[in-house]
Amino acid sequence: MARVDLQEFQRAVLHSSGLPVRVLGPGRHRFRRRRSVLAVVDLRPALLKVAGQEVLTADGLGVRASVVVRYSVTDPLRWVLAGDSETSAVQWLYLAAQLAVRDFIGGVSAEDLLATRSSAAEVVTPRVRDAAERIGAVVEAVDLRDVSFPGDLRRTFALVVVARQEALASLERARGEVATLRSLANAARALEGNPALRELRSVLAVERTSGTVVLNVATPEGTSAPSA
CATH class of the missing domain: 3.30.479.30 (Band 7 domain)
Structure with a gap:
């Protein structure tokens, strides 16, 4: 007689001469080695x-x-x-x-x-x-x-990826330039026909650059004198 010890995650399929095939569960089992064929199956993933x-x-x-x-x-x-x-x-x-x-x-x-x-x-x-x-x-x-x-195909795919990234970068630069031009155009329309707004813009520019600006200020006699 032979003996087999099965763990919780194991099952055994026993083929015995003249007997139906059986599935053995966990535990200790005895079988006739000469007349039987035993296949142990692991149920774990x-x-x-x-x-x-x-x-x-x-x-x-x-x-x-x-x-x-x-x-x-x-x-x-x-x-x-x-x-x-x-x-x-x-x-x-x-x-x-x-x-x-x-x-x-x-x-x-x-x-x-x-x-x-x-x-x-x-x-x-x-x-x-x-x-x-x-x-x-x-x-x-x-x-x-x-x-x-294949090596040639990998190089081709790499070139395609680089080309796509360069195209995306160019598109982003173009979008930035368009946004800048649109902002400048809006500013130009706002300054057109509004001298006070232009002078205020000049003062703000002086504050940012620590420079000097000369404005024409009207005198009581109707003449203008420079003022810094």
């Missing part, structure tokens, strides 16, 4: 890393992308029975994530991939989740981690 694979975008550019699948097993029996002598349940989940990412990247252009990368999980996760449910697992999320573009 796990990460499945899908290595970088080269995928063609909709416009024919090759990029490398890797993803991480966050999942946990919910049905140990279905999880174990999903595998066979060649492919395990984890490998089925791996394949489902690969195909979902390929379909997503293959449906967008390289430029759109940069813009939609952060929202890729919203498209990819439901497909992988459906496949996981069929093999006794639940997928929390599929995160698109690393996306590598």
